[in-house]
Amino acid sequence: MTISTQKLYDEASEDWIRKEPTLLSDYTARPFLLDWCQPVAGLDVLDLGCGEGYFARNLKIRGAGNIEGVDLSPEMIQRAVAEESREELGIQYRTGDATELDGFPDDCFDLVVSVFLFNYLTREQTAQAMREIHRVLRPGGRFIFAVPHPSFAFSRESSEGQAPFYFTTGDSGYFSGRDQLFEGEIYRRDGVALAVRCVHKTLADYFSSLQSAGFSKLPEIEELHVTPEMLKTDEKFFGPLVDRPLHMAFRMEKS
Template structure:
């Protein structure tokens, strides 16, 4: 039987706890996404699927006025709160489902971020979340999110430091199918991850249906020559491969 997302993250929460770059995506995605959230100073931010708070803490340190983190996994939130008591930054963390943002007022956030959340949701679940995101964003506010690149499960073999197993599924027949995978940490620990597959067009259709009419910014993130130079054994196998899809869209 497939483990629920909550159980997967409750069990893996030790592996996610960090205060410095550790997982592959701490190098290949999160620094880029943080920069995309700028300007952050004085802004109100909602981090959906915040995990143990690694990304939220960095946003708060960049001067966010209010920062709310929400995650389905109570263990991930327990770790986020433990870190908040160890070093109080003024972040509030809630256990909750990103599909239910009813507790937040309309137009109350300048930024909403979702860093590798949608790969845990079906297309329908993503539609519900993005409808809520559109509602809680202020006009002029932006929504920043990242997902595994939709082609990754089909272009990479099942090898470290990052892969998903599509089984017999193809790019279209795999829509809404769950692919298990692994992402590695720099210390060699492998961490279980999942991808409920969506095509490129699924993301753009979802944004448009929710009411976003501005042209989104899109980046296909990958390893850089600097990363490979620093740690050739770790980053080398990923050269020339699209790893993550990053999207930023403004509400007008």
């Protein structure tokens, strides 16, 4: 039986705690996204699907103003709060669902970030969450998110069980697999594997969700991958993913 996403994260919360880069995507995605968020000084930020707070803490260290972190998993939020009491940065965390942001008024954030959240949501839930994000963003505010590259799950031959990152697609194809749940794993550099999921969506699905949410300008897009610098650091770890489209990052503005 498939366990709920909340339970998956509640049970694995300890393994997600990190102060330094350790997970594959701490190298291949988050540094790029943090750069893309600049300038952040003084901004009111919402981190949706914040987990144990790694990205929010990094934004705060770079000068962000008020940061609210929201996550479905009470255990992940508890870890984030515990880190906040160890080293107070002034970040507020709460348990919540990205599709229902009732606790926040219209036009109250300058920046909304979602780092690997939408791969847990169906197309309908994604569209609903993006409508909420559009509502809570101020005009001129930015929305930045990353997801597994829509073609990644299909890009590794016999990828099942292969470190350091894979999803199991079974018989599903790029189009027939829409809204289907692919289980997978992403590895830390110390060899620990973390369970992750991808509710599959095509590239066009992301565009239509954004459009229906009210984001009328074309987003900027970046396809993130292993770079020669990463390879030089640790060829054994990054080598199996060379030349694969790993993640897709989107950045756009509310008109």
